[in-house]
Each structure stands twice: as structure tokens, then as C-alpha cells.
Amino acid sequence: MNRVVITGAGTINPLGQSVPETQEAMREGRCGIGALEFRDVERLAIRIGGQVKGFEPDSVFNRQQLALYDRFTQFTLLAARQAVTQSGLQFIGELADRSGVILGTSGGGLLTQDENYRAVYEDGKNRVHPFVVPKLMNNAAASHVSMEFNVKGPSFTVATACASSNHAMGQAFMMIRSGLCTAMITGGSESMLCFGGVKAWEGLRVMSKDACRPFSATRNGMVQGEGAGVFVFEEYEHARARGAEILGEVIGFAMTSDAADIVMPSRQGASRAISGALKDGRIARDRVGYINAHGTGTAANDKTECAAVADVFGTHADDLMISSTKSMHGHLIGGTGAVELLACLMALNEGVIAPTIGYEEPDPECALDVVPNTAREAEVDVVLSNAFAFGGLNAVLALSRA
Template structure:
């Protein structure tokens, strides 16, 4: 089967509006979580988030486009521009008929939904804009990326809650590896930081009011974020033939279902996904040096994930570095795995491990090396990216340094 590499990356998130800025924030352990700025914030119990600030759609899109683009689509297109520019690919010719786009999102155009529910129920309007449906649909971002860059191959959207991006990137990986296509644009995006989106999450009672502290004994919940992470996945020989810069190689992927509880995670399900990614990549567990954890900052997730890592890696678990960058940019739900993949690439290319910031107290049930508070220099050859979602949806990617 074909080898698959990453030749382009783009992002916008609470830490920065591009990849260099995001990596700099990872290296310095900077926190992008802060007070929310949105309508009716005083009616919310949760008033913090990893919000994208200084965002001006008119600086990037014309008025006709803004009418069509929900905030999650805007983020996606900006990140896609950065990723495709870095890749150096041109899709105007034959490649455009083969290349496609597969993205992950959980809520899709939730901001558009929220605004139009307000218009109808709060303001009493009897009609909404005729383009509301194509603006809020989950596949809107994927469709607009395909149109913006002439991607006429396999294109669709994956929605598996917090595992959406990893599932999407896994699909892109498998399509290239099988020979279906040579290039895929992939990743994910989310923008749930609107009144209705936050109010819905409040109901779950898993949200922190002050900070995201994954693996720390005094953690008190997750913090939402927003943004996008987009990548160009490419067949290795195709990339090498054109002299492309290779950021990392994708070598393995696995997905499992807990088939248990709709919200409570399963150690067995997570462990099967991790071990499956190792098998798929023909990897020995001792080759893995770093894991970008799902690491939400909830007791249920953190303890389950650490138990799964310990179960899969045995004695080697004590030598692994495992960190959660959600402590810096928040939980991007359907877009989270995509932004977190940047930390995996940074570990492989730069030998810098992003930290778990906000770590204050040791938890014996999370007794792993969680890279607390400060980034660390370490040479690693193989890394994993974990994503474990509500509904028992698990997806793990394995990457290797090139």
C-alpha cells in the first residue's frame, strides 16, 4: 500500500491565527482560554472559553461570501489557504479531478442556527434568510473548500462528536493508502462558542468555570474552544517526485466503538483503538515517544485514558510523554484532533513536546509523565494522537518522523 505524508498545515484557534503562532504558543505554554465575549454572556454559568479573538471576516472574505459562510466555515477556509499554500499544490489540472476533502465537525453551523432561532423565537420574525440551510449544514465547510480549490474527488464530512477530526483524517489516510487518490485536504473545524452552544454544554455539568487542568488532581472540568486545523495529506512518492517539504508521515489509524454508554468512556474501547493504531502502523509500542492525549480535564476522561495507555504500553508507559494541549486552546469538539495534530508534528519535526499547562496536583490515577506546565525538548520518532468521543467513538492516529 502507498505511504502517506503531510505536506501542508493550517490553523486558526484561540492561540493564534496560523501555524507558526500556534507552535510558538505551544512552546511557551501560553494559555488562550479567557473570558468569553458574546451576546448574553451574563446569562451563562460558564463564561470562559478558548475563543478566537481579533477575527474580522471582512479582511478575508467579501460580503457575498460572508452571507454563505458560517463562522466554522470561515475558520476552515482560512486554515485551508495556509495548508494548501504550504503544500505548493495546484489543483487546476488533472490533480483536481482526483483530490478531495474530508473534514470533521460536530455542530457545523451552530452560530447560524443560534442566530436564526433568536430571530424567530425571541424577535418574532416569520422568515429567515433563504440561504440559512446551506450555511448551517455540517458539510458546508467541506463543500466550500472543494469549490474554492477545485477539489473534485471524494468529498464529505464526518460527525462523530469529539472524534470527528481524527475520523476524518483517518478516512483521508486510508483513501490515499489504498490508491483511491494521491491528495486529500483533511482536518476539522468547530465554532460552538455561541449562547446556545454553551448553554447546551452547561447542562452536562462537565464544564470548568476557571481553567482546564488535564490530569491534575484538582481539575474540575473541560473548557470549550473554537477554530480549525487543516492538512494536506499526500501520497509519499507523489510528494517526493515534486520535491515537497514533508512534515510527517501518517503510518497508522484505528477506530473502535465502546458500544456501552452514551457519555461515559470505556478503558477497553480506548485501549483497543490505541493498540489498533499500533498494529495498523506495524509499530512496536516501545517506538512511541509521545502521545497527544484527548485529555479533556474531566475525571472520567483523564482516568480512563491513563488506564488505557498503561494497559496498552505496560512498563513502557512510564517512559512515554503524554500531554493535553486542550489546557491551552480549549476543547474544539469536532475540530479538536486537527488542531492537536500540530503538537504531534511539532514533536516529530522540532523535538519539542507541548506541555499540559495548569497542572497543579499529582493524581495517582494519572501517574504518567504528563509534561507538566513547561514544554520539553526530546527527540521522538513515533507519536500518537488520541480522540475519544461521546457515543463511545474512538479514533487514534499514528505518525512517524521523516
């Protein structure tokens, strides 16, 4: 079984357009959630979100590329360029053949769908652009990343709602660990912040109109976000031989299905995923110092997740730090686990635990150390990243310092 390390990271999200910017915002407890800006927003009941501001696609991509790249693909390519550049890898020869791309997304090209539905149903047009299908398909981002970097091995997209990027990174981890691949470009992206995307989520009645306050007794729902997080996972000996900077090591992964309800989370399913990641990585419970929670800010998720953590860790749960960075950047749906992994790397490499901001009042059913409002300095050796999705699909990653 090969060891798997992270040698590159990139992101664009509501907190920043690079990893350093994002981690600085996390250290400061800065909020990237604000008023939404797009067509017909005044028709929505929910008008806040974690929207990427100050991003000009025309300054990065040419007209031909923009005809093919939905916003979620644009985000992915920007993050992938940062990650591959940091890794120092060049995908040529055998390395190109033994490397792949596995990315997560839930909605894929939702903005493209929204715009073209408008054109046909509202504006009465009978023709759409010939590239609508390759622009909106869920695998578009993965395909464009493989083409840009000449990656010729296993490449595909995972769509498991809010756990998509954790599932994608878990698959990438297992492919390298098994010896099938040497390196993988992996992570996830999402861009659902358009009229149709927000209107659909409104129907679930789980959205907050003012803020995301995970674990706080005053919470009133989740807040959507957008963006991408992309990483280069690499076989340890390969990275070591070329003198690569190692950002962290992936040491465990597990995924479970609740097999219970399409929207309500299961304490047992979440517990089995957390326990499975520990077992897979042969990790003693008392080695885990920090958990980046799924932490959506809904009562159902927060109480279930805290109960699952208490089940798995027992008395050690009192010594754990668990925070939700969704309070700062919102819920990036299929891309959320990827951006949240940056908080895990910050904890391992800098000894800084990202806070749960917006915390106002303790909830007796979430009686864990949720690192309220202010980042904390603490040395940790092992961290977990939780993702629990609609459909009862759970994925947990375990990381350590290499």
C-alpha cells in the same frame, strides 16, 4: 499500500492564526482560554472558553461570501488556504479528479442556528435568510473548500462529536493509502461559542468555570474552544517527485466503538483504538515517544485514558510523554484532533513536547509523565494522537518523521 505524508498545514485557533503562531504558543505554554465575549454571556454559568480573538471576517471575506459562510466555515477556509499554499499543490487536471476533501465538525453552523432561532422565536420574525440551510449544514465547509480549490474527488464531512477530525483524517489517510486518491485536504473545525452552544454544554455538568487542568487532581471539568486545523495529505512518491517539503508521515490509524454508554468513556474501547493504530502501522510499542492525549480535564476521561495507555504500553508507559494541549486552547470538539496534530508535528520536527499547563497536584490514577506546565525538549520518532468521543467513538492516529 501507498505511503502517506503531510505536505501542508494551516490553522486558526485560540493560540494563533497560523501554524507558527500556534506552535510558538505551545512551546511557551501560553493559555488561550479567557472570558467569553458574545451576546447574553451574562446569562450563562460558564463564562470562559478558548475563543478566537482579533479575527475580523470582514477583512477576509466579502458580503456575498459572509452570507454563505458560518464562522466554522470561515475558520476552515482560512486554515485550508494556509495548508494548500504551503503544500504548493495546484488542483488541476487529473490531480483535481484524484483529490478530495474530508473534514470533521460536530455542530456545523451552530452560530447560524443560534442567530436564526433568536430571530424567529425571540424577535418574532417570520422569515429567515434564504441561505440559512446551506450556511448551517455540516458539509458547508467541505463543500466550500472543494469549490475554492477545484477539488473534484471524494468530499464529505464526518460528525463523530469530539473524534470528528481524527475520523476525517483517518479516512483521508486510508483513501490515499489504498490508491483511491493522490491528495486530500483534511482536518476539522468547530465554532460552538455562542449562547446556545455553551448553554447546551452547561447541561452536562462537565464544564469548568475557571480553567482546564487535565490530569491534575484539582481538575474540575473541560473548557470549550473554537477554531480549525487543516492539512494536505499526499501520496509519498507524488510529493517526493515534485520536491515537496514533508512535515511528517501518517503511518497508522484505528477506530473503535465502546458500544457501552453514550457519555461515559470505556477503558477497553480506548485501549483497542490505541492498540489498533500500533498494529495498523506495524509499530513496536517502545518506538512511541509521545502521545497527544484526548485529555479533557474531566475525571472520567483522564482516568480512563491513563488506564488505557497503561494497558497498552505496560512498563513502557513509564517512559512515555503524554500531554493535553486542551489545557491551552480548550476543547475544540469536532476540530480538536486537527489542532492537536500540530503539537504532534512540533514534537517530530522540532523535538519540542507541548506541555499540559495548569497542572497543580498529582493524581494517583493518572500517574504518567504528563509534561506538566513547561514544554520539554526530547527527540521522538513516533507519536500518537488520541480522540475519544461521546457516543463511545474512538479514533487514534500514528505519525512518524518521514
